[in-house]
Amino acid sequence: MEQRVVFHVDFDYFYAQCEELRNPELKTKPVVVCVFSDRGGDSGAIATANYVARKYGIKSGMPIRFAKKRVEQVPEAVFLPTDFDYYADISEKAMDVISKYADIFEYVGKDEAYLDVSKRTEGSFVSAGHLAQQLKNAVRNSTKLSCTVGIGKKTEEIFAQMDLKTISDLKKLDVFTLNSKFGRKIGAYIYNAARGIDDDPVSQRQEATQYSRITTLKQDSIDYDFLAKDLERLCEDVHATILKDNVVFKSVGIQFVQSDLSTKTKSKMLKNSTSSLDELRKTSLQLLHESLEGQKMPVRRLGVKVSELSQVSGQDSITRYF
Ligand code: DCP
Ligand code: MG
Ligand code: MG
Numbered sequence: 326m327e328q329r330v331v332f333h334v335d336f337d338y339f340y341a342q343c344e345e346l347r348n349p350e351l352k353t354k355p356v357v358v359c360v361f362s363d364r365g366g367d368s369g370a371i372a373t374a375n376y377v378a379r380k381y382g383i384k385s386g387m388p389i390r391f392a393k394k395r396v397e398q399v400p401e402a403v404f405l406p407t408d409f410d411y412y413a414d415i416s417e418k419a420m421d422v423i424s425k426y427a428d429i430f431e432y433v434g435k436d437e438a439y440l441d442v443s444k445r446t447e448g449s450f451v452s453a454g455h456l457a458q459q460l461k462n463a464v465r466n467s468t469k470l471s472c473t474v475g476i477g478k479k480t481e482e483i484f485a486q487m488d489l490k491t492i493s494d495l496k497k498l499d500v501f502t503l504n505s506k507f508g509r510k511i512g513a514y515i516y517n518a519a520r521g522i523d524d525d526p527v528s529q530r531q532e533a534t535q536y537s538r539i540t541t542l543k544q545d546s547i548d549y550d551f552l553a554k555d556l557e558r559l560c561e562d563v564h565a566t567i568l569k570d571n572v573v574f575k576s577v578g579i580q581f582v583q584s585d586l587s588t589k590t591k592s593k594m595l596k597n598s599t600s601s602l603d604e605l606r607k608t609s610l611q612l613l614h615e616s617l618e619g620q621k622m623p624v625r626r627l628g629v630k631v632s633e634l635s636q637v638s639g640q641d642s643i644t645r646y647f
Pocket of ligand 3: 436437
C-alpha cells in the first residue's frame with residue numbers, strides 16, 4: 326500500500342474563539358460558552374472555554390454552576406450563551422478554505438475534518454508538514470481562526486512528559502496506561518495507531534441517517550400529559566426538518582434521559598415509509614404511553630428520533646402535506 330498521509334484538522338477552543346473574533350477584548354479574559362438548559366438560572370453545561378478559562382480548570386461538559394465557582398475570584402470572567410448560527414457561518418467559511426487542501430475531504434463536524442493528502446504530498450511527511458502550515462495560514466488569513474493539524478500540542482506535551490520520542494517507545498505502553506493519560510477513546514486510538522492499525526479511509530460523509538430532537542423538561546416527571554406536550558412539539562420540530570430535506574422515514578423512536586442521567590429508548594418500525602406528521606405524532610405518543618408503563622424513575626430529558634430514511638424524488642406523496 327502506498328504511503329498515506331491524512332490530516333486531522335480541529336479548530337482551537339472553537340465556540341470561544343468565535344466569540345473572541347467578534348469581540349477581541351475578550352482575548353485576555355476567561356471566556357466560557359454555556360448551553361443554558363430550558364430550566365433557567367445557571368442550569369446547564371459548558372460547551373467550551375478559551376485557554377485562559379481552562380487554566381482555572383473549566384472544561385466542556387462541566388455544569389455551569391461548577392465553572393462559575395472556579396472563577397469566583399476573577400471578576401473579568403465572561404459567561405456567554407451559544408450562538409450556533411454565527412459559529413456555523415464561520416465554520417462554513419473555514420471549511421471552504423480547508424477543503425481546497427485535500428485530495429479527499431471528510432467533514433466530521435463544525436470544527437473538525439479529515440483530509441487525505443496522500444496524492445498531493447506524494448506520501449512525503451516533509452511536504453505534508455509544509456502543506457499543513459500553508460493550510461493553517463490560509464485559514465487564519467480568511468477567517469482569523471487558529472486550528473490544529475495533526476495530533477496537536479496538548480498530546481505532544483503529554484508525550485514529552487512521558488518521555489516518549491518514537492513510535493517504538495509508544496508501543497511499549499499498554500492500552501490501560503494510554504487510557505489513563507488520554508481517555509479511553511484517544512488512548513485506544515493511539516494504541517492501535519502505534520501498531521499501524523488505522524486503515525479507515527477518508528471518505529465524503531453520507532447523508533443524514535436519522536433526525537432527532539431532545540429537550541430538557543421544565544421539571545422531572547412521569548406524567549403522560551406533561552410529557553406528551555413536549556413530545557408533540559419535538560415531533561413538529563423534527564417534521565419541519567424532514568420536509569425541508571425531502572425525506573421519508575420508516576422508524577420512530579423516543580428517548581428518556583432519567584433523573585439519574587441513565588437513558589432509556591424505545592422504537593417502532595412502521596409498515597410503510599412516510600413523512601406524515603400525524604403518523605409521527607401518533608407513533609411517538611404510543612411509544613410514550615408504553616414506555617411509561619411501570620416507569621418509576623422521573624424523566625429529565627425527552628427526545629424523539631426518526632430513522633430508516635429515504636430520499637423522496639420526483640412527485641411528492643399527498644401525505645407529505647399533513
Ligand atoms: N462542544 C460542546 N460540548 C462538548 C464538547 C464540545 O458543545 N462537551 C462544542 C464546543 C466546542 C466545539 O464543540 O467549541 C468543538 O469541540 P472540541 O472538542 O474540538 O473543543 P474545542 O474546539 O472547544 O477545544 P480544543 O481547542 O481542545 O479543540
Ligand atoms: Mg476544537
Ligand atoms: Mg473538535
